[in-house]
Amino acid sequence: PRFASRCDSAARARKRSVSPSSQRGRAGRAPATESGSMSKPYGSFQGQAMPGGMDARAPGSVFAPGKRRRMNLVAICINIFVPWFTFSAIYAGMSFSLHYQRPTAAWLLVVLGLFAAGVSGFLSVRAKQRERDEMWYMFSTVALLIATIAAAIFGDMNFWFNMQPYYDIENLNTYPSVSPAREKGQQLMDAGRVYFADGTGLDMRKAMGFKNLDLYCVAPIVHGEEQLASYDFWAVGVNCCSGVSSDFRCGEFNNPHARSGLRLMRDDQRPFFRLAVQQAEAAYNIKSTHPLFFYWMQDPVAEMNSYRDDGFKYYLLGIFTHFAFNLFCVVCAIVGFSKIGRY
Numbered sequence: 001p002r003f004a005s006r007c008d009s010a011a012r013a014r015k016r017s018v019s020p021s022s023q024r025g026r027a028g029r030a031p032a033t034e035s036g037s038m039s040k041p042y043g044s045f046q047g048q049a050m051p052g053g054m055d056a057r058a059p060g061s062v063f064a065p066g067k068r069r070r071m072n073l074v075a076i077c078i079n080i081f082v083p084w085f086t087f088s089a090i091y092a093g094m095s096f097s098l099h100y101q102r103p104t105a106a107w108l109l110v111v112l113g114l115f116a117a118g119v120s121g122f123l124s125v126r127a128k129q130r131e132r133d134e135m136w137y138m139f140s141t142v143a144l145l146i147a148t149i150a151a152a153i154f155g156d157m158n159f160w161f162n163m164q165p166y167y168d169i170e171n172l173n174t175y176p177s178v179s180p181a182r183e184k185g186q187q188l189m190d191a192g193r194v195y196f197a198d199g200t201g202l203d204m205r206k207a208m209g210f211k212n213l214d215l216y217c218v219a220p221i222v223h224g225e226e227q228l229a230s231y232d233f234w235a236v237g238v239n240c241c242s243g244v245s246s247d248f249r250c251g252e253f254n255n256p257h258a259r260s261g262l263r264l265m266r267d268d269q270r271p272f273f274r275l276a277v278q279q280a281e282a283a284y285n286i287k288s289t290h291p292l293f294f295y296w297m298q299d300p301v302a303e304m305n306s307y308r309d310d311g312f313k314y315y316l317l318g319i320f321t322h323f324a325f326n327l328f329c330v331v332c333a334i335v336g337f338s339k340i341g342r343y
Contacts, residue, residue: 069342075136077234079143080330086113087147087322094155095315113148117141139333143326145312156317162311167240168265169193169304178233178327181223185232185290193300194261199224202253202296206284209243210276216269217241218276219248220286221261221294230289231280235296236264251296261294263302 090109093099099106124137172192179197188194200223207219217240221233237250252258264270270293277291297303 009081044174066283067213070182071338072133072136075140076330076334077142079136079333080327083143083147083326084323086116086144087151087326088319089154090148090151090186091158091315091318092323094152095158095163095311097163097167099155099159100164110148110152113144113287117144117148120144133192134332135337139330143329147322147326150322154314155175158311158314158318161309162314164264166304166307166311169263169307172263179223180221180231180233181226181228183232184230185288185292188292191292192263192343193304194263194294195300196233196259196261197222197223198259200259202248204246204253205232205249205287206280207241207246208276208280208283210272210279211243212272214272215239215241215243216272216276217243217250218273218280218293219250220280220288221296228286230287230291232288232290233261234277234288234291234293235261236293237295238269252298253296255298258296258298260297262297262300264293264295283319 057236090113093109113262120137120141124134124141127134127137169192173188173190174193174195175188175191176195177197178188178194178200180200202219203222204219207217209218209311210216215238217237218234220228220231221235222228222231235248235251235253237248240250241248264273273293274291281287281288295303
C-alpha cells in the first residue's frame with residue numbers, strides 16, 4: 001500500500017509539472033497543421049514531384065500561365081500590305097505615262113522590287129544563322145517576288161494593249177474635212193484622228209484580205225465614185241472579212257453616219273495590212289503610194305477614250321485581285337505556321 005500511494009503521488013506531480021503555455025502551444029499547432037493540409041485543393045500536386053522527376057508545372061511548359069506564344073502581328077501586317085503596295089506601285093509605273101515617257105524609270109521600279117525581295121531573303125538567312133524565327137522573312141521574300149514579277153508582266157500588257165495606243169493617238173494631230181480625192185497620204189503622216197469630208201465612204205468592191213494566222217482586212221476610203229490616182233487612205237480590221245470576196249465587215253462599216261478614222265497604232269500589224277494593200281493593187285489595178293490605215297467609225301474621241309478607260313479598269317482590277325490573293329496567302333501562312341509552332 002505504501003508503494004502504490006507513492007506511485008500515485010509521483011503521477012500527480014508529473015501532471016502538475018506540465019505548464020499551461022506548452023499545452024496551448026501544442027493545441028495551436030495541431031489546427032494550423034490541419035488547416036495547412038486542407039488549404040490545398042483536392043487532387044492538387046503543387047509542390048510534389050511527378051514520377052520520373054518531372055514537375056507537373058514545369059517553367060517551360062506551354063500550359064504554364066503567361067507562357068502562351070502570341071502571333072507576330074507586326075510581321076502579319078507587313079506581309080499583307082508591303083507586297084500589295086509593291087505590286088500597286090510597279091503595276092502603275094508599267095501601265096501609265098511613266099512607261100511611255102521614261103521607260104527606263106519604269107523598269108527601274110521592277111529592279112527595286114526584285115532588290116527588296118533579295119533584302120528579305122538575306123534577312124531570312126541571317127535570322128536562321130542567329131537561331132531566330134525566319135518563317136515570315138521567307139514568306140515576305142516569296143510574296144515580294146510574286147508581286148514584282150506579276151506587276152511587271154500585267155503592267156506591260158496593260159500598257160501595250162490599252163495605254164500606249166491612247167498616248168500615241170493623243171500625241172498625234174487631228175485633221176478635219178479631209179477629202180481622199182484631194183489630200184495625199186504624205187500630207188497627213190502625223191494624223192491620229194481624221195474627220196473626212198461629206199460624201200466620203202468605203203469602196204467595198206476593192207476590199208482585200210491577207211491571211212497570216214489572223215485575217216488582215218482592208219478597204220479603200222474614197223470620195224464618191226471618183227477614180228483616185230493614189231488610194232492612200234484605208235479602213236482596216238482583223239478577222240472581219242472572208243479574204244476571198246469583197247465582203248469588208250470591219251468597224252462601223254454599216255453605219256451611215258460613220259465618216260471618221262482612228263489611226264492604227266499597232267506596229268506589229270501594220271506590215272500585214274501593207275501586204276493586203278499590195279494584193280489589192282495587183283488585183284484591182286490601182287496604186288497606193290503612201291497608205292495610211294484607220295479604224296472606220298463615227299466618233300474617234302469616244303473610241304480613243306475607251307482605251308484609257310480600259311487601262312484604268314484593268315489597273316483597278318489588278319490591284320484588288322492581288323490584294324485578295326495576298327491576303328489569302330497570309331491567312332494560309334498563319335494557319336500553317338501555327339501548326340508547326342511558329343507564329
